[in-house]
Amino acid sequence: MPVIEYIDAIRLAMKEEMERDDSVFVLGEDVGLKGGVFGTTKGLQQQFGEDRAIDTPLAESAIAGVAIGAAMAGMRPIAEMQYSDFMFPAANQIISEAAKIRYRSNNDWSCPVVIRAPIGGGVFGGLYHSQCTESVFFGTPGLKIVAPATAYDAKGLLISAIRDPDPVIFFENKKCYRLVSDEVPEGEYTVPIGKANVLREGTDITVISYSMPLHFAMQAAEELSREEGIEAHILDLRTIQPLDREGILEAAARTGKVLIVHEDNKTGGIGGEVAAIIAEELLYDLDAPIRRLCGPDVPAMPYNPVGEKMFMLNKEKLKAAMLELARY
Amino acid sequence: MPVIEYIDAIRLAMKEEMERDDSVFVLGEDVGLKGGVFGTTKGLQQQFGEDRAIDTPLAESAIAGVAIGAAMAGMRPIAEMQYSDFMFPAANQIISEAAKIRYRSNNDWSCPVVIRAPIGGGVFGGLYHSQCTESVFFGTPGLKIVAPATAYDAKGLLISAIRDPDPVIFFENKKCYRLVSDEVPEGEYTVPIGKANVLREGTDITVISYSMPLHFAMQAAEELSREEGIEAHILDLRTIQPLDREGILEAAARTGKVLIVHEDNKTGGIGGEVAAIIAEELLYDLDAPIRRLCGPDVPAMPYNPVGEKMFMLNKEKLKAAMLELARY
Amino acid sequence: MSQKGSVDQQARHAALGLTDEQAVAMYETMMLARRFDERGQVLQRSGKVNFHISGITQEPSQVAMGFAMNREKDWFLPYYRDYGLVLTIGMTVKELMLALFGKGEDPNSAGRQMSAHFGCRRLRIATSSSPVTTQVPHAVGFALASKLRGEDGVAIVSFGEGSSNQGDFHEGCNFAGVQKLPVIFVCENNGYAISVPLSKQTAGRISDRALGYGFPGIRVDGHDPFEVYRVFREAHERALAGEGPTLIEIMTYRVTPHSTSDNDMAYRTKEEVDENRGKDALPVFRAYLENLGLWSEEREQALQQRIRKELDEATAYAEQAPYQAAEDAFRYVYAEDNGEVR
C-alpha cells in the first residue's frame, strides 16, 4: 500500500468522491485556482472546473449558508473554512441551521454538508491560526464531528463524511498535513463515523485522545515501554461526536488508569465529557483519578516561540504525564 | 427586605448602575421604547433617554461588536441578546474579540462589556426561543459567564458584571422572570463572580446545578426530606465560568454522592466539566458514580406541549433522580 | 392600485398575461389567507393556541409573488408572515391549522416548531427557523444547485426590513451577485421590526443595496398587487435568462402587533395603524374584479362560506389531532437508516 501524506489523503478523498458523484463540490476561500492556502484542494478546479471548486467571496457565513442550501437541494457540498479560527462567523449557520434541519422538519429535509476546518497549532500562527475550536461545536446535537490523526483515517473519514446524510464537521490538523504519512489504499474505502480505534494495546495506563497529540502519545508510549516497561493502551477517538461510549469504556476498563489528552484548552473541552462518561459508568474500575492533559486555559496560543511552546503539547509533556499516572 | 421578581431585580441593577455611572448604557433590539420583549429594560429609555437605552437595528453581531468597541473606548455597555438562541450571529464577536482583547494586547486594552441573554424553556417557545446556549461559550478563556437562579443573585451578579473589568455573559432564565421572587435589598450590593453558593445543607446527596432547575431541586429536596428523610446538599454554581472548584469539591465531598443538573443538553454541557473536576480530585471520596440529569441530546426543545415536557426538567424528574442516587 | 376605467383595468391583468380565472384565483387566495390569519388571532385570544403571528395586509403582494413563480420548478424560502405565499403554492388550510395547533400531522415540523415556520419538501418550501435571515444564504444555495445541475428553477426568499440588516443578507446577496444566480430576494418592508421603526433600522433604502452587489433593486408598492406581480415576473425572467438576482422591496405596513405576544400600543399610535389599515389592497382588488364583471356579491358570499367551512373543518380536525408522541420527540436527530457507506 502506498504511503502518502495526510494532506494528500484529504485531497484524494475529495477528488475521488467528486469523480464518483456529480453532486459533490467544494467551495471556500482560495480553494479554486490556488488550491487552498495549504494546498488541500490543489488540482480540483483544474480537473472539475470553476463550478465544482468554487472560489467564494470572503464570507464564512455565506460559505456555510450557501452550502447548507445546496445540501438541502440535494447536492453534497464540501465547505472549507480556511482556518477553524475563522469559522465563528458561520457559527449561527452551523449551530442554528445545519444541526437542526432534519430535526425541526421532522425528517422532511436533511442537510448532508461537510464543513472542513484545519485545527491546531505549532505553525507559528499565533492566536488566530492555531486554535482548536471543536469544543464550541461539540455538544450541539445534530452535528457529527470527526478529527482524524492519520492519513488512512483522514481519507476514510472524509469519504464517510461526504456520504453521510447529516452535517459533518471535519477537523483536520494542519500540523499533521505534511508531518504525518501512512499507508493508504488506493481507491475507495470508508472509516465509520462514531467508532474509536485502538492504536496501541497496553495494560498499564490508558490514553484517550484524538488528532495530532496521538502521535506524541505513541512516541511517548514507545519510549516508556523501552525505558520503563510501561505499556500504554492508546485509544484514538477519531469521531468526537457522537462519542464512541463503548470504545471509551472498554479502553478505560482495560487499565483502570486514564489520561485524556487534547490540544484544545482543558476547561470545557471534549476531555471533560469523556471523563464524565467514565465517572458515570466505570467509577469502581478506576485505580487512579481521571487525568487530563490539555492546552492551558488561555484564550489562544501565542505567536512567539516561547509562548507557543508553553501552549503546545509534545512528546515530553505526554511522557511525563503518562509516567506519573503509571506510577500512581 | 422587599420581595421582588427576578426580572425586576435585573431591571433595577441596570437602572441603579446607570444612575451611578454615566458610562453604563444598554443597547439591543426593542430595549428602548418597548422596554424589551420581556419588559426587562422597561422605563430605562424614559429615564435615561434614547442615547443610553438604544434600540438597535436587528443585527446581533453589530450589537455585540459595537458594544465591544464602546467598551474598549471606556464605556460600560450592556448588550442585550433578545433570546440566547439569537446570540450565535454574534459568536465571532464574543469568542474571537471580547474574550481575547485583554490577552492579545498583553493587558493594554480591555473589554468590560456585559452581554445579557435569556436562556431556558417551558414557555412554548419551541426550538429557537428555549435554548440554553451556555455550553457553546463555556470553555472560552477570557469570558466570564454567570447564570443566577434567584432575584437576589440576579441583581447582585448583574451589578458585579457591569463593574467587572472583563467581558461577562449574563444568562438570565426567562422562566424565572416572573416565577421567582425573593428578598432583595434596596440599593447597591454585589454578589461575587466565581463563587458558588450552598442553597441547602444536607448529608445524603449533593445536587450541583445553576439557574432554573435549582428551584425544582429545592422543591424535590423538601419533599424527600419530609417523605424519606433524605437530606440533600444543594450547590448553586451561580458562576459557570470561572467555575468555583473549591466550592464544587467541598459540596461533593460533603455527601460523596453527586447529581449534576442542567437544562442544557447533557453531552458537552457544563455538567461534564463539573464531573471531570470531581473525578480528577475526589475520586476516592465518592460513594456512587457521578450522575447527570440534563436536557436530552436533541437539537432543541419542541414547541408542542408533549415535546416540551419531554425536554424540560421538573420537580418529579429531579426527585426521582435524587431518590435513586440516595438509595444507591 | 388606483381605480381607473374598466377598459384600462381589463388591460391590467390581461396585459400582464394573467387570465380572468387567475385574477379571480388571486383574490380568492388573498381572502383565504386573510381569513386564516384572522382565525389564528381568534384561536389565540380564546386560548386554543399559544401563539399566532399575522401577515394581515401583506397577503395581496404575497399572493402576487406566488403567482409569478413556477410551483413545479422553483424553490421557496418564505418567512413567517407569508401565509399568502404558501397558500398560493399549495399548502392547505388544514396543514396550516395543524401547524398552528402544533400537532403531529403538521407537515412543516410535526408541531416541533412554532407555527409559521414553513417548510414542506412536497411543495419545494425549504424548512425555516426562527433566527432571521439565515434563509437568505440558503436560497442562494438552492439557486446554486439549480445552476450546477442545469435546472431552470428559481429560488425566492423573503424577509422583513429589520432582517435585511443582518450580515447574512449582505453575504447571501453578494455571493449570488458574483455567481449571477437565479434568486429573487424579497424584502417585505412593513415599517417595523417588533417595536423598532424603519428609521431606526436603517438610514438607507433597502432596494438601493442591490447596487453594491451588482444587480437590480426595485422598490414596489405593496398595495398594488398587479405591479408586484409585474416586477416579480420580470425578476423571474431575468433569473431564467441567466441574468442573475433581483432584490425587490415591497412597501407595506404591519397593521397587527408583531405577534400575539406583542402590545404595539407601547410604541405606536392607533391613528397610525388605522390610517394604514385603510390602505388595505384586498377590498380594492375585489372592486377591481367587480368593475370588470368578474366578481359579484353572490360569488363573494359563496367564497366566504366556502372559506368558513374550510376553516371550521380544519380547526376541528387540528384541535382533535394528536400531538407527536413523546418518544417520537427523540427521533430524527440524525438519519435513522444511517449506515456507514451509502
Add this chain to the structure above:
Amino acid sequence: MSQKGSVDQQARHAALGLTDEQAVAMYETMMLARRFDERGQVLQRSGKVNFHISGITQEPSQVAMGFAMNREKDWFLPYYRDYGLVLTIGMTVKELMLALFGKGEDPNSAGRQMSAHFGCRRLRIATSSSPVTTQVPHAVGFALASKLRGEDGVAIVSFGEGSSNQGDFHEGCNFAGVQKLPVIFVCENNGYAISVPLSKQTAGRISDRALGYGFPGIRVDGHDPFEVYRVFREAHERALAGEGPTLIEIMTYRVTPHSTSDNDMAYRTKEEVDENRGKDALPVFRAYLENLGLWSEEREQALQQRIRKELDEATAYAEQAPYQAAEDAFRYVYAEDNGEVR
C-alpha cells in the same frame, strides 16, 4: 497624480491646507513605511522572522489618510497592511520591528500576535485580531462612545475589499448610518483577497454600498495621495459636523504576494504585477516635491541614510530583545487586580 506645471502643483498641497513641511513629512513617512516593509521581506527570506505581510504601494494613501486625522482625538482601527498609517500616527520603527520579531517589548501584543496586528492604547490604536472585518463594528462602538461622551473624536477603520463582503461590514456600516456616527470606513481595494480577484469577490462597487446605508460613498484613486487626503479631510469634517459616516474606497493594487506564505504566481501573471508596480505613487510624489524645489537628491540620500540607520538599529535591538517569558504567557486572561467591587 499627474505631472503638471509647478505653479499648479504648488497649488495642490497648499490648496489642501498642507504646509511644505507637511508635504515633505508625508513623503518621508511613505518612504519609511516602504523601507520597513522591504526590510520585513528580507528578514523573512533570510529566516530571521517567520512571517511578514506587506503593504507596498498602498503606503502613499495610508500616509495621506493619517495626515487627515487628528492624532490626539481620533480613534484608529487599521488593518494589517497599514504600516503607512501607523507610522504616521506615531508608532516607531523599533516598535514595528519588535512586533515583527514577536518580542516581549512589542507594544502591540508583546509578541503574542503575529506581526501587523496593530494595537497601542498610547496611540489610540485599538487592538486588532486576525478574523477580518470584526474591527468595523468596533470602530462604530468607538464613534458611539465619542458621541455619548460629547467628545469630538472620529473613528477610522480600514479593511480590504475582500473583507468588505463579511456580514460585519454590513452590520457595522448600517448601525453607524442610523446613529449618524463620526466614523470613516476605508476599503483599501487592492484587487485581491489572497488569490481571489475582485471579480469573484463582488459584482458591485464597494463605494456604492454606502447608498444603502444612507451616507456618502466615495471611490478615490490610491495613486493620488493628495486626492486621498482631500476626501479624508472632507469625511473628517463631515464626521465632526455631526453629518455621520463616510465610506471611502481607495483603488490600489497589491504588488506583493498576499504574505510571505503565499506564491502569487499560482493565480496571476508577472506582467500584471509589473504593470501595476509601474503605477507606484512614491516616485511620483518625490518628483512632485523636487519640481517644487522642496526636495533634492541630497535630501533623498540623507533620508535614505537616516532610514537605513533607524532600521538597522531597530533590527539589531529587536533581534536581541527577549521573548515574553513562558510564565508571563499565562497572564492577562483576566484583569489581575480584579476585585469583586471596583
